[in-house]
Amino acid sequence: xxxxxxxxxxxxxxxxxxxxxxxxxxxxxxxxxxxxxxxxxxxxxxxxxxxxxxxxxxxxxxxxxxxxxxxxxxxxxxxxxxxxxxxxxxxxxxxxxxxxxxxxxxxxxxxxxxxxxxxxxxxxxxxxxxxxxxxxxxxxxxxxxxxxxxxxxxxxxxxxxxxxxxxxxxxxxxxxxxxxxxxxxxxxxxxxxxxxxxxxxxxxxxxxxxxxxxxxxxxxxxxxxx
Numbered sequence: 001x002x003x004x005x006x007x008x009x010x011x012x013x014x015x016x017x018x019x020x021x022x023x024x025x026x027x028x029x030x031x032x033x034x035x036x037x038x039x040x041x042x043x044x045x046x047x048x049x050x051x052x053x054x055x056x057x058x059x060x061x062x063x064x065x066x067x068x069x070x071x072x073x074x075x076x077x078x079x080x081x082x083x084x085x086x087x088x089x090x091x092x093x094x095x096x097x098x099x100x101x102x103x104x105x106x107x108x109x110x111x112x113x114x115x116x117x118x119x120x121x122x123x124x125x126x127x128x129x130x131x132x133x134x135x136x137x138x139x140x141x142x143x144x145x146x147x148x149x150x151x152x153x154x155x156x157x158x159x160x161x162x163x164x165x166x167x168x169x170x171x172x173x174x175x176x177x178x179x180x181x182x183x184x185x186x187x188x189x190x191x192x193x194x195x196x197x198x199x200x201x202x203x204x205x206x207x208x209x210x211x212x213x214x215x216x217x218x219x220x221x222x223x224x225x226x
Contacts, residue, residue: 014041015042015045016037016042016097017094019086020102021104023051025048033101033126036146037099046064047085051067066085083107098120100140105135105136108138123144131145
């Protein structure tokens with residue numbers, strides 16, 4: 001009979017088969033993942049799966065890297081390799097529980113299959129956002145999140161929209177960009193006020209002459225800016 005983990009105390013003698021999707025899990029997160037595994041049981045099999053993209057996983061002691069080779073690399077190739085190996089481990093009865101470590105949400109069928117074979121299966125998800133809506137999380141016995149740094153694209157997406165004042169300064173639509181009429185008026189004032197050979201005119205004088213020409217639209221009438 002499989003021993004259920006005591007999440008609060010972290011005490012469990014269950015043998016764990018830890019299957020890592022090495023192509024979308026950063027090796028830098030391994031120390032955090034290892035601490036979470038201690039809450040579920042004792043890892044007896046730890047394997048990382050890839051097809052020609054091992055990264056730094058071979059340098060981690062205690063992890064067996066299963067590499068299908070770059071020749072067979074392709075969409076979900078490493079995922080199929082992981083699922084096939086999970087079936088072999090299930091038959092060999094090498095573990096009491098399975099733990100899948102992946103940011104991929106395509107392992108829900110595998111989790112259900114292992115559960116039907118009386119092997120409680122958990123998932124550890126390295127992600128930078130909410131995971132409650134993921135299929136794997138919904139079917140797993142235990143789901144754990146390992147926060148990871150956001151990518152530059154994700155960080156940009158979380159930034160607040162640019163304030164209106166900044167948009168006005170940059171000349172965006174709806175801001176204080178000069179109209180063609182205003183530009184023509186300013187050009188004419190500069191030409192009229194210019195007293196130097198190089199064409200320069202006093203900014204104060206230009207502004208003084210421009211104010212009466214600048215109008216703001218009011219309800220049904222135009223009024224000059226004081």
